[in-house]
Amino acid sequence: MNQGAAVQGVPAPAEKTEPQPLLTLSGVGKRFGEFSALSDIDIAFNAHQAHCLLGENGAGKSTLCNLVFGIHQPTSGVMRLEDAPYAPANPRDAMGHGVAMVHQHFSLINELPVIDNLLIGKKFGRLNRKAEAEKITALATEFGLDLAPFEIVGDLSVGQRQRIEIVKCLMQRPRLLILDEPTAVLLPEEINSLLDVCRRVAESGCAVVMVTHKLAEIARVADRVTVLRGGRAVAHSAEPSNDMDALVRAMISREGGAGDNRNFGVSALPPRNPAPHRGPRPEAMQIDNLSFVDEIGVKRLDSVTLTITEGEIVGVAGVEGNGQSELGSILAGLSRATSGRWFAAGREMTAAKPRQITAAGVGVIPEDRHLVASIGQLSLADNLQLGRMQRFARYGLIDRKDQREAASTLMQRFDVRAPDSQSAFSTLSGGNQQKAVLARELTTPNLRFLLAAHPTRGLDIGAIEAVYTFIRQAADRNTGVLLISSELDELLAVADRIVVFYRGRIIGERPASSDNRDHIGLLMSGKTP
């Protein structure tokens, strides 16, 4: 990817005449209960400019958009639209003020033609579809969007549907257009034309706010960039193409993220002393030339090769969306690689089902513990023993007493705190839920390899420390661990070595030492020094 290169057909960013702030946020914050999603945000979005919001998952980008679009209301601070106070009560209110948003999830009705989708809520009487279609097509063409007004939405590609969403917003002639991760769903060749459209919209006088975590896009489209981390704006740039390195550092660094105290969880861990060993260690897991192409044809993993030996913790670093999730999903048996093979403890697992993978001694802590790793309505005891209930079977019936005792033992060993083992899993705190998942996965019979994807996401300091203590203990007992995380500091503290993912490939590898932090940061932005 040739960052910073001028994209053909895209006019160069407008000359920096004195930009007029359209929407100003001062001291804006948003709390959800005890959790502070955003604090002290000062930002101005200018008319005629495209402003990118950069940051990792959970950095507060979406929350910020939702505040501006009226989905949530700020708990502190004020917003001003031009010279008037702006406090939208709901999206309709926001739209009334000329603010429009293209959501990550489309709100189109697949069964209806494009034109009907565009007219819902705008026209109530008799529809003259032909005349309306002509008007809308003219508007779309003005911004370089082509539209097939009489096609059924369900027959169109994701990129075409996104264009409809954008046209739907443009029909309101917005003053501020928000796009929430618009490129996440697009094919590489569609991305350019979307960025094209963003520039044209900005040039028409609209303020464009685009959420992304892809650095290459910023250089192409952004007049300004704000980096969010831990709910705070940690860096601004009015010359993004020149400040790329600083932006990456701001995105991943621990400095500046004052609201982000998660790192204390790992700094309390003692340094790791790998157990001394003689001779080569056996392999716990081996990935051989693995590639994955998703259903819309984007190559998410590109020839990844990696070996983890027993007792080794390998960290996977990378800006989110560079293939880590896909790798995790393949190793958990939830999706199948398009090409390449992988092995757990020497046995081929390429086409194995989750049950077979577990039987081979692989523990999995998936990215989304609610969706994949647990059943909220069942008890803690049941969740601790999902997939191995037969162990407690007596003549085909589950011996509940036996099961409860086993659960209590696990709860004690892994410090899972709950009123008792029969509590519904969903009533436990996030930290205790994750410890319970760990307890189950780390007691997988003959555990040889552990996949841990974002095991500390959303946890408090105490729980983070506990999670990593357990993972290290497993490694000390010769389990190989693949740790995927977007928290570079956690990886540096916990792993033995770190591989960096960029665009589905491993573009570099470094021992996990804080001396290598800047180097790894550069690799994450796609630069191989």
Add this chain to the structure above:
Amino acid sequence: MTMELFVVFLASSIRLAVPLLFAATGEYVSERAGVVNMSVEGMMLTGAFGGALGAAMTGSPFVGLLFAVVFVLPIALLQSVLTNTLRANQVVTGIGINILVLGLTTLGYRQFFGNRSREMITGFNAWSPPLLGDLPVIGPIFHQAGLAYLAVAIIIALAWFISRTGVGVALRAAGEDPHAVAISGVPVIALRHGAVLFTGLMAALGGAFLSIAEIHTFTEGMTRGAGYLAIVAVIFGNWRIWRIVLACLLFGAATALQFQLPAIGVQLPNALLIMMPYLLALLAVAGLVGRQIAPRALAQPFWK
């Protein structure tokens, strides 16, 4: 079968299909908006009762129609509030309402008609439109109650409304993806309330047709599942208005056969014919007669 007999058969098929046409068209609208109205059976029964009561009390079938509508709307409102505002299970509330209504109309029937239950009430008579009614051979087919022509007019208007107006498109969309519709600034709940009330109106007309245009009296539970048959017609018609109309005519014909077959000397157990529409419906629901594509959000309460 002689030509004359066949024409009689066609005419009675249509006559028997009219109550279904009313109810199924109503049900079509609310299912398109995402609400299953099992209570359409109860609404028809109430309509039949209200129609008979109004006509018997005043001697005017028009007052009967008015009674039918006035009696049914509160029931439609109850169904709508339960399912749209309180988001209760649509099927369960519908069946509950049907049982409630069976009790209420039976009680009302015994109160008001108890001692004159054999009396015929003044109703609508069949009528032949000029020109069409005078056609040779097929003329008798058009000899129908005026309400039948009202049904045809409503269906044509509705088909136009659903496909050619903004509200019609929004209504269809509300049954597919209510969230998307809400984001576009359309009040989904209000739309669904309106759809259920429309079903009530249509079911009232269908029920009243039974009691004051066809049988000219009311008996306990006289709809005998016609409402359910209307729901079946919507499924069999794959949620498309013209196919639903065809399904209703088919069911009407199956019922008419019960009377025709003995007349031409075919001895077939009556029960076999009564069960025909239901058998067809079962096959349709099981997906054996074409593929059924229900609105995506059918029977799902809408949460913001």
